Amino acid sequence: MNGPGRRPQTTIFTLMSALAQRHGAVNLGQGFPDESGPxxxxxxxxxxxxxxxxxxxxxxxxxxxxxxxxxxxxxxxxxxxxxxxxxxxxxxxxxxxxxxxxxxxxxxxxxxxxxxxxxxxxxxxxxxxxxxxxxxxxxxxxxxxxxxxxxxxxxxxxxxxxxxxxxxxxxxxxxxxxxxxxxxxxxxxxxxxxxxxxxxxxxxxxxxxxxxxxxxxxxxxxxxxxxxxxxxxxxxxxxxxxxxxxxxxxxxxxxxxxxxxxxxxxxxxxxxxxxxxxxASGDGYYRDYIAGYQERRDLMVAGLEAIGFEVHEPEGTYFVTTSVAPFGYGDGMAFCLELPERCGVVAVPNQAFYLDQEARPEVRFAFCKPVDVLEEGLKRLREGLTG
CATH class of the missing domain: 3.40.640.10 (Type I PLP-dependent aspartate aminotransferase-like (Major domain))
Structure with a gap:
């Protein structure tokens, strides 16, 4: 618990979303869709x-x-x-x-x-x-x-x-x-x-x-x-x-x-x-929902692999975890803090999800965005990391 004079720790999502706004970045960090519901x-x-x-x-x-x-x-x-x-x-x-x-x-x-x-x-x-x-x-x-x-x-x-x-x-x-x-x-x-x-x-x-x-x-x-x-x-x-x-x-x-x-x-x-x-939506809604996100998952996995990330294809959710070690990083937090300014993209370091908070090379990207937003994010990553 926080004692007198101590401030609550800022969540990683608050931090990275603030960086997204500051740099006009494509926010592939926090898991919220850009599209509204049906x-x-x-x-x-x-x-x-x-x-x-x-x-x-x-x-x-x-x-x-x-x-x-x-x-x-x-x-x-x-x-x-x-x-x-x-x-x-x-x-x-x-x-x-x-x-x-x-x-x-x-x-x-x-x-x-x-x-x-x-x-x-x-x-x-x-x-x-x-x-x-x-x-x-x-x-x-x-x-x-x-x-x-x-x-x-x-x-x-x-x-x-x-x-x-x-x-x-x-x-x-x-x-x-x-x-x-x-x-x-x-x-x-x-x-x-x-x-x-x-x-x-x-x-x-x-x-x-x-x-x-x-x-x-x-x-x-x-x-x-x-x-x-x-x-x-x-x-x-x-x-x-x-x-x-x-x-x-x-x-x-x-x-x-x-x-x-x-x-x-x-x-x-x-x-x-x-x-x-x-x-009360029929089963068809759920089939279309899964198919749409599987298409976006496949787009992100293929795009990130082509850029040079080591990608672990997800079995579910709308997140894909990658290793940034191929780019010379052992610390995903350092990579994510540099990414908004360097590439105009936001991701989340997986070390935020570990109790010890130790440096790890894994980084999470969210693909709950429209296809054109995902394509723009991949384009920025490609240009910023390999251009």
């Missing part, structure tokens, strides 16, 4: 505003959205959280994650997270008085590899103080999608050691090449010990609406709601109506 979703929110849905919603979210979330979970995964007691709508996935961690973690408890990990995890665990214990994914062997989970390493990290496993798949920043056998190993460990699990699944629909996203809660023995976190921002390109949710058994969700009431209490009433409409 028109019928925007109109649903606007209609809700015009019809007077502009005051506080219920703590757990409007009934229409809670039922839509339950229907979505049943359709895609065969899960059926109770819309009254097993779903709570939050101010984005970050609030859901924070509320869950504050609900279950006591001072002195340990929380295991896969590393690299999203930077808000450590902040939330620290606020709860706990300790974040990173378990590093195996790094890829060569450009064709992916980050993978070593179940033995995960099991070895569990101690008598471990309270909770924090699992993110599809994984930010690496783009790894955990395979079923990896998830089964996590489930077996959680059951054997009687651990709670919180899963961050905000990229659930963004998986490529026919891969499958398997919610941990759907595996045998996991429903009663898992809180699943989802979000509309990534799937429907409305990150500014900040509509997320937590689902799970009523007893666990009740504890999440107990904390959430002292955070936002509730928010985004008309946006909740818009997301209820969004979740």
């Amino acid at each position: 028109a019928h979703i925007i109109e649903a929110a606007a209609t809700a505003m015009r019809e007077g849905h502009n005051q506080y919603p219920p703590l757990a979210g409007i009934p229409e959205l809670r039922h839509a979330i339950t229907t979505h979970q049943r359709h895609w995964y065969g899960l059926a959280p109770d819309p009254d007691d097993g779903v709570t709508v939050t101010a984005g996935a970050t609030e859901a994650l924070t509320a869950a961690i504050l609900a279950f973690v006591d001072p002195g408890d340990e929380v295991i997270a896969l590393e690299p990990s999203y930077d808000s995890y450590k902040a939330a665990v620290t606020m709860a008085g706990g300790t974040l214990v990173p378990v590093r994914l195996d790094t890829p062997e060569g450009a064709e590899g992916h980050w993978r989970l070593d179940p033995a390493r995960l099991a070895a990290a569990v101690t008598d103080r471990t309270k909770l496993l924090l699992v993110n798949s599809p994984h930010n920043p690496t783009g790894t999608v955990l395979h079923r056998d990896e998830l089964e190993a996590i489930a077996a460990l959680a059951t054997r050691r009687d651990l709670l699990v919180v899963t961050d699944e905000v990229y659930e629909h963004l998986v490529f090449d026919g891969r499958e996203h398997v919610p941990l809660a759907s595996l045998p023995g996991m429903w009663d010990r898992t809180v699943t976190i989802g979000s509309a921002g990534k799937t429907f390109s409305v990150t500014g609406w900040k509509i997320g949710w937590a689902t799970g058994p009523a007893g666990l969700i009740a504890r999440v709601k107990d904390v959430k009431q002292w955070l936002s209490f509730a928010s985004g009433t008309p946006f909740q109506y818009g997301i209820a409409e969004a979740l």
